[in-house]
Amino acid sequence: MADLPDTMRALTLLNDGYSGTSEGPQLDDLARWVTLEDVSVPKPEGRQVLVKIGLANVNPSDIHYIKGEYGQPRRKGMPAGFEGMGTVVSAGEDAEAQGLVGQRVAVSTSQGGSGTWAQYALTDKAAVVPLAKGLKDEDGAALIVNPMTAYAMVDLVQKAGAKSFVMTAASSQLGKLMASLGREKGLHSVATVRREAHRSPLEGLGAGTVLNTERDDFSTMLDQAMKQHAPTILLDAVGDTSSATIFRAMPAGGRWILYGKMSPEVPKLPDLGQLVFQMKTIEGFWLAEWMRDASMEDKKAGFETVQKRFISGAWATDVSDTLPLDEAPAKLASAMEGANKGKVLLKP
């Protein structure tokens, strides 16, 4: 794997730090936030590996990040992109890192590394996952952020001893994965959507009860679902007033767990008496924390579970477009348009 070039093409960040805004994960124009340029190919040290990127993913968290609205500060001039797949082409002196050289892997970024929207990405050995034979490249490019978040959150529901859970924005890729994982584990999911057309696909995937937040009978149907299934965990990607309404309707002990913030609306804190007298809590979930804190066994089980499902065809990464890296600044925003379209991948 010798003969690496000195420079590479990359989409690098135009800004530093946080923007202070909260526009949400909608993209108007990629060129506002990143630029295509030639930068040095980074050199792995210690536990690090260098991955030649085959396909890079574009997640809502990437858009949040390049806009300066994510949980980590931007670093001007660094390649963006949290996730992708490729081949490990070099490694630091760490023996395990060295052992990964030559392997096809899913890659997520790590502190001190560089982004995947580039020809090469630098990351920690713990942030790559060797891919099983038979797993498609596009599934590998989207293996970590969504599937592992789905796995970890459904695992959280199960470990909490719950028999059911609520999820919002359930027609997202992540929601679909949770619907099917929930069914496999015998958990009843109460899934909210905003369009009637999303109902039957979700039911087909395993969602237990699908509720349309835009229908006039939403709150009646919600109360009925709460009575029947008494879910104590809300997995929420939205964070708006309808999330607060669901939280209020949940039984005592209810946990509102935010893992995303799709709505720019800032809801009022719901009935504070419920926090005191019904022991309800509001908290967050971040995969990066889970990856740091979960046991090796839990992580291994997770990666095996998700790869198996992609290989069997039970899950599939729904790709609507693959753009060459250098066309992304001009074309990414329009390629991503339309609610609930498939993923757009980048090919360096």
Next chain:
Amino acid sequence: MADLPDTMRALTLLNDGYSGTSEGPQLDDLARWVTLEDVSVPKPEGRQVLVKIGLANVNPSDIHYIKGEYGQPRRKGMPAGFEGMGTVVSAGEDAEAQGLVGQRVAVSTSQGGSGTWAQYALTDKAAVVPLAKGLKDEDGAALIVNPMTAYAMVDLVQKAGAKSFVMTAASSQLGKLMASLGREKGLHSVATVRREAHRSPLEGLGAGTVLNTERDDFSTMLDQAMKQHAPTILLDAVGDTSSATIFRAMPAGGRWILYGKMSPEVPKLPDLGQLVFQMKTIEGFWLAEWMRDASMEDKKAGFETVQKRFISGAWATDVSDTLPLDEAPAKLASAMEGANKGKVLLKP
């Protein structure tokens, strides 16, 4: 202890259930919510004891309750009052309950029992605490709700391994108790008040840093205190926008623990990204839950701790008035007027 009367005087609730309002713990006119009448003296069964009330307490939670704004539904015709002191005059067949007959006790109400704003109150044996010799009756009447909440919350801070905490409305009786308990345990308290006059008494009691939320430099002083002491627990009696401001300023891992709701204002949910990326949580504390879930040793240690402090004179129940039960409907509201006045007790 024989020869109990068939009927007793009591202040009984005029309404059932919840009101749906959230006016807060201000009292305009007690007669809107309770009436003085003769009712049957209840008969203890099983684990229950009957206490002849010597003094009953009036807490903010009592006012919330009679208004239908507390965590339990009202029961029309039942005596109100969550706390008091007196003598156990009869008991159910349970041997431990029988063993309490004749003892001077602090009493709090329990499910299936009756209130303390009456000549007699019925409660579970676990909801009475035998009083040490030397403890004044008025300290006994206010031993549980405030002192035990203060004890349990400071204990929570200590068990969480924190070295400091923030408390709002710190000039309340509860805040004063937490300031001194915090100092004894080596915890630095950051205490918010709304008047400059409350600063030095609180500092004298042991508050580490006193911040005035009404001063122009509040947010500067707050940021400074956060940097210096990095408290990860906020014990909040207010639940308004200034509570949310404190929560936002707290370091990663910060827990906003509501134990009261003095402000009728409903704040907006603070920066949801902090819940996700900084693992912050919003939760509640309710003494009734703590009393149910804490170990016998923790409870025993708590009751010993608080009684010892009252007997030594380190703590004192600040009583501004004692009203006969039959004068309460006309006089209680005016007796309670004025911010941070002492307690008003009722004498049946």
